[in-house]
Amino acid sequence: xxxxxxxETRRGLAAAVAGGVRLVPLENIRASLILSRTPIVTxxxxxxxxxxxxxxxELERRLMWTFPKWFYxxxxxxxxxxxxxxxxxxxxxxxxxxxxxxxxxxKHGRDRRFRQDIILPKKAPEEESGxxxxxxxxxxxxxxxxxxxxxxxxxxxxxxxxRTLYLLVKQDGQWKFPTFPVENxxxxxxxxxxxxxxRVGGNKINTWNxxxxxxxxxxxxxxxxxDCEQSESPSxxxxxxxxxxxxxxxxxxxxxxxxxxxxxEEYKWxxxxxxxxxxxxxxxxxxxxxxxxx
Amino acid sequence: MLFGIKNLRGVIPRSxxxxxxxxxxxxxSKAGLSPEAQKVVSQLSVLSxxxxxxxxxxxxxxxxxxxxxIMKAWSLERKNKIEQQKITxxxxxxxxxxxxxxxxxxxxxxxxxxxxxxxxxRFPLEIRIPTDYxxxxxxxxxxxxxxxx
Numbered sequence: 338x339x340x341x342x343x344x345e346t347r348r349g350l351a352a353a354v355a356g357g358v359r360l361v362p363l364e365n366i367r368a369s370l371i372l373s374r375t376p377i378v379t380x381x382x383x384x385x386x387x388x389x390x391x392x393x394x395e396l397e398r399r400l401m402w403t404f405p406k407w408f409y410x411x412x413x414x415x416x417x418x419x420x421x422x423x424x425x426x427x428x429x430x431x432x433x434x435x436x437x438x439x440x441x442x443x444k445h446g447r448d449r450r451f452r453q454d455i456i457l458p459k460k461a462p463e464e465e466s467g468x469x470x471x472x473x474x475x476x477x478x479x480x481x482x483x484x485x486x487x488x489x490x491x492x493x494x495x496x497x498x499x500r501t502l503y504l505l506v507k508q509d510g511q512w513k514f515p516t517f518p519v520e521n522x523x524x525x526x527x528x529x530x531x532x533x534x535x536r537v538g539g540n541k542i543n544t545w546n547x548x549x550x551x552x553x554x555x556x557x558x559x560x561x562x563x564d565c566e567q568s569e570s571p572s573x574x575x576x577x578x579x580x581x582x583x584x585x586x587x588x589x590x591x592x593x594x595x596x597x598x599x600x601x602e603e604y605k606w607x608x609x610x611x612x613x614x615x616x617x618x619x620x621x622x623x624x625x626x627x628x629x630x631x
Numbered sequence: 632m633l634f635g636i637k638n639l640r641g642v643i644p645r646s647x648x649x650x651x652x653x654x655x656x657x658x659x660s661k662a663g664l665s666p667e668a669q670k671v672v673s674q675l676s677v678l679s680x681x682x683x684x685x686x687x688x689x690x691x692x693x694x695x696x697x698x699x700x701i702m703k704a705w706s707l708e709r710k711n712k713i714e715q716q717k718i719t720x721x722x723x724x725x726x727x728x729x730x731x732x733x734x735x736x737x738x739x740x741x742x743x744x745x746x747x748x749x750x751x752x753r754f755p756l757e758i759r760i761p762t763d764y765x766x767x768x769x770x771x772x773x774x775x776x777x778x779x780x
Binding site: 361449 | 673674676677680682683684685686688701704705708719722723726727729730731733734736737738740741744745746747749755757758759761762763764765766767769770771772773774775776
C-alpha cells in the first residue's frame with residue numbers, strides 16, 4: 338500500500354514539474370550518502386526471546402511422537418545395535434515396586450509421560466590430517482565475535498557482524514555522513530554521491546544504491562543546522578539555505594580508503610547507537626528513523 | 632470351454648511338494664505378511680499416530696496461568712515491535728516525501744532525473760543474506776571495478 342502511495346505521489350509530482358524557475362543556487366545543493374554495511378549474521382536475540390524459544394522447544398519436544406526406530410534402522414544391522422545401545426531406556430513398571438512419580442507408561446521403549454531424548458551413537462574421533470580437503474571433518478562454527486570487536490577497531494568493516502554499520506567521515510572538522518557538492522545539474526543526486534565517495538574513498542569499492550530519490554533532507558542556514566520547524570518557517574530565505582539530500586546505498590565489497598587531499602581526515606563504521614555522540618543531537622534526531630535498529 | 636478348464640486346474644489341490652515350498656516362503660515374516668506388505672505396514676506406522684502419541688499435558692491451575700502469562704507477554708512484545716516498525720515506516724515515508732517536494736522546488740531538473748524509472752535495475756547478487764554464523768572470509772576486500780568500455 339505504501340509503495341502504491343509513493344508511486345502515486347511520484348507521478349503527481351513529476352507531472353507538476355513543467356519548467357519552474359529555480360530560486361536556489363546550485364552551490365547550495367549537496368548530496369549526502371548514507372552508506373551501510375548490511376548484517377553478515379542474524380541478529381542477536383534478546384534474553385526474553387531466547388527464553389521464550391526455549392519454552393516453545395521444550396513444549397514441542399514433550400508433545401513429539403515417539404521416534405520410529407524400526408523405520409530408520411533395519412533389524413539385525415550394526416547401526417541398529419549401536420543406536421539401541423546408545424539410548425537410555427526408562428524403567429518399566431513392576432508389580433510390588435513403588436514409583437514416586439507415578440506408574441511409567443511405556444510404549445515402543447518411551448515413557449509417554451515425558452519427552453524422549455534421542456542419543457546418537459558417538460563416532461570414533463577423526464584424524465586431524467588434511468583440514469579442508471577432508472570432507473567428513475567435524476563442523477566447526479566460526480565465532481560471531483571477531484578480532485575487530487575485541488580490539489574495538491571502529492574503522493573495520495568486520496565489526497558487529499549482527500548489526501548494520503554506517504560510514505561516518507570527518508569532513509571539515511565535523512563528523513557526518515559523506516557530503517558532496519552538486520556541480521552539474523544533469524547528473525542525478527545518487528551519482529553525485531557515489532562518484533564523490535569514490536573520489537574521497539578510492540575506486541576499489543562496490544556499492545549498490547537503493548533509489549535515485551533522496552530519503553531525507555537536512556537544511557543549513559549560515560552553517561547551522563535547522564530543525565524541522567525552522568526549516569519550514571518562511572522567515573528563512575530559501576536562497577541562503579544549504580540543502581543536503583540524503584541518498585541511501587549499500588557497500589557490497591571493497592574498502593573505504595581515505596585519499597590524500599580530499600577533505601576526509603578520519604572515517605568510522607558505526608552502528609546506530611554509536612552515531613549519536615559523534616553526529617550531535619540535532620543532526621541525529623533528523624536522520625534517526627532512517628537508520629536500522631538491527 | 633478352454634478357460635473353464637484352466638480355472639478348474641487352479642482349484643484342484645496340487646501335489647504335496649509344491650505346497651511345502653510355498654509355506655516356507657510365507658514363513659519368513661513374523662506377522663505372516665509378505666516382505667512387500669511388511670514394508671508398507673512399517674511405512675504406514677511412521678505416519679500414523681498409533682502407539683507413538685505422547686500423553687496429553689495436564690497443567691495444574693498455577694501452571695496454566697503461567698503459560699497464559701508467557702504467551703500474552705510474547706504477543707504484546709510482537710505487537711509493540713510491529714507498531715514501532717509501522718511508525719518508523721511512516722516517518723521514512725514522510726521524510727522521503729518532504730525531500731522530494733523540496734528537491735522539486737530547489738531544482739526541478741534534478742527532481743525529474745531522480746524520478747526517471749531505472750530500467751533493468753536488479754537486486755545485487757553480491758549482497759549477503761545473514762546466516763547464523765559468519766563465513767570463513769568475513770569481507771571481500773580485493774574488489775576491482777569493472778572497466779567501462
